[in-house]
Amino acid sequence: MTSKFLKVTIERGADAKNAQQVFDVPAHESQTVLDVVSWVQQFADPTLSYRFACRVGMCGSCAMMVNGVPRWTCRTHISKVLDGNSVTIGPLRNLPIIKDLVVDMDPFFDKWVAAEGMHHGGLTRDDPVALVDETSAARIEANAGIECINCSVCHAACDTVAGNPEYLGPAALQRAWTLLNDARDEGREAVLDAVSGKGGCHNCHSMGSCTAYCPSGLDPMSAIAGLKRETTKSFLERVR
Amino acid sequence: MNAAKGIASRAHPLWLAYVLHRLSGIALAVFLPFHFWVLAMAVTAPARLDAFLAMTGAGVVKLAEFGLVFLLAVHMFGGLRLMALEWLPWRPSQKTLAAGVAAASFLIAALFLLKAV
Numbered sequence: 001m002t003s004k005f006l007k008v009t010i011e012r013g014a015d016a017k018n019a020q021q022v023f024d025v026p027a028h029e030s031q032t033v034l035d036v037v038s039w040v041q042q043f044a045d046p047t048l049s050y051r052f053a054c055r056v057g058m059c060g061s062c063a064m065m066v067n068g069v070p071r072w073t074c075r076t077h078i079s080k081v082l083d084g085n086s087v088t089i090g091p092l093r094n095l096p097i098i099k100d101l102v103v104d105m106d107p108f109f110d111k112w113v114a115a116e117g118m119h120h121g122g123l124t125r126d127d128p129v130a131l132v133d134e135t136s137a138a139r140i141e142a143n144a145g146i147e148c149i150n151c152s153v154c155h156a157a158c159d160t161v162a163g164n165p166e167y168l169g170p171a172a173l174q175r176a177w178t179l180l181n182d183a184r185d186e187g188r189e190a191v192l193d194a195v196s197g198k199g200g201c202h203n204c205h206s207m208g209s210c211t212a213y214c215p216s217g218l219d220p221m222s223a224i225a226g227l228k229r230e231t232t233k234s235f236l237e238r239v240r
Numbered sequence: 241m242n243a244a245k246g247i248a249s250r251a252h253p254l255w256l257a258y259v260l261h262r263l264s265g266i267a268l269a270v271f272l273p274f275h276f277w278v279l280a281m282a283v284t285a286p287a288r289l290d291a292f293l294a295m296t297g298a299g300v301v302k303l304a305e306f307g308l309v310f311l312l313a314v315h316m317f318g319g320l321r322l323m324a325l326e327w328l329p330w331r332p333s334q335k336t337l338a339a340g341v342a343a344a345s346f347l348i349a350a351l352f353l354l355k356a357v
Contacts, residue, residue: 068249159250206325208254221254225326 006078008036010048011065011090012100020088021045033073033081034062037089037101050101057215060151064101065090070156072215093156094169108152108171115172116194117179120187130184142181145174145223147216154210154220166199170210170220173201177223180230192234201227257341261318264311271308302356310349317341 005024012019023040034052041048052062057075064073066081067088081087095103123130133139154170155161161169168176176195179185195201201224210220281289295301321341 068245205258206254206322207250207258208252209250212252212254222329226329228326229329 005085006036006082007086008040009086009088010037010040010101011088012048027078031078033064033066033071033076033078033087033089036078036087037064037073048101049099058149060149063092063151063153063156063215065093065156070153070213072151072153075215092152094158094161095152095156103152105152107165108155108169109150111168111172111199112150112175114194114199115168115176116187116191117172117175119179119182120185120190122186123184132183136183138181138183141226142178145178145218145220148174148218149216151215153213153215157209157213159207159209160203160205164199164203167203168195168199168201170204170224173204173227174218174220174223176201177226180227192231195227196231196235201231204228257318257321260314260342261322264315264318267311268315271311299357302353305356306349306353309352310345313345313348314342317345 004027006027008023008025009020010023012021023044025036025039025044028035034055037048037050038052041050050062050064052074053059054061055074057072060072062073063070065071065088066073066076067083069081070092071081073089078087089101091097091101092103095105095107098104134143148171150171152171154174158167158170161167173195176191180188180191185191204221204224206221206225208221211218211222214220278289278292281292296305318341321337324337
């Protein structure tokens with residue numbers, strides 16, 4: 001680190017870009033972006049609002065824009081993102097800002113629901129437990145996407161979401177893809193209908209920012225490509 | 241400044257491949273009406289067409305043709321890349337493919353240029 005202090009610009013307010021505030025934050029070893037934001041809130045300006053919970057990359061609540069890139073701030077070392085000695089931290093893109101670095105996640109989760117991102121069970125408690133073949137191709141597809149922590153980094157990274165507010169976005173569509181490949185889920189028709197509508201998977205331009213920036217290393221773009229294939233197959237079957 | 245920052249924060253191979261595909265598509269769409277206009281001269285004004293074709297020997301026109309072939313190559317491979325990406329269920333090789341697309345397009349365009357000059 002070149003200096004003992006970091007020049008930290010924080011975008012605040014509903015019009016974040018026009019309300020930038022600069023703070024000098026003491027630099028430490030192994031300091032995360034979240035540590036930096038916490039320092040500002042604790043020692044410089046207690047009115048700064050931000051959101052976090054687990055600090056270990058599990059809960060998905062601390063994502064912010066760091067130098068224009070969406071990142072999970074609790075697992076991002078400040079030394080890896082510094083531009084010289086400075087960094088700009090802002091609220092996540094593509095979601096309404098509540099205050100400072102806190103965004104309203106409701107539209108993000110509403111899209112999970114709109115994509116039929118819930119379990120469609122067919123069994124009752126009296127049925128035997130459904131066996132899942134861990135080695136089946138479908139299960140491997142499903143397993144590839146189920147570690148999503150709902151942090152909305154992919155949603156913020158996606159330029160298609162930015163241009164089309166109705167687009168369900170990478171996270172919700174990936175969730176739909178895992179359900180489609182889950183042997184226990186019986187909502188195939190409902191899921192396919194939900195993801196082939198106006199805001200569905202065919203809006204995706206395969207820009208790949210979701211996959212490039214997913215902090216959990218998931219691949220929503222390929223999941224969406226899977227949905228494109230399945231919805232097309234199902235459409236052709238219906239026509240025939 | 242902001243635009244540069246916006247591009248820098250997105251500049252991963254897949255996004256750049258997307259942008260290249262878009263821009264080459266727009267450029268080709270702009271070119272097509274002129275292309276048809278020149279072709280139509282064969283019927284409406286053969287003398288003007290001959291005069292135009294005589295111009296194509298000039299270096300600057302050849303350079304423009306190189307640009308055109310480059311756009312066509314880039315756009316064709318971009319489309320093939322997209323179809324392969326979305327219709328064949330493969331995974332991590334995508335980035336390599338995107339890079340390969342740009343390289344192959346450039347190679348074809350460069351070969352054309354070398355042949356032309």
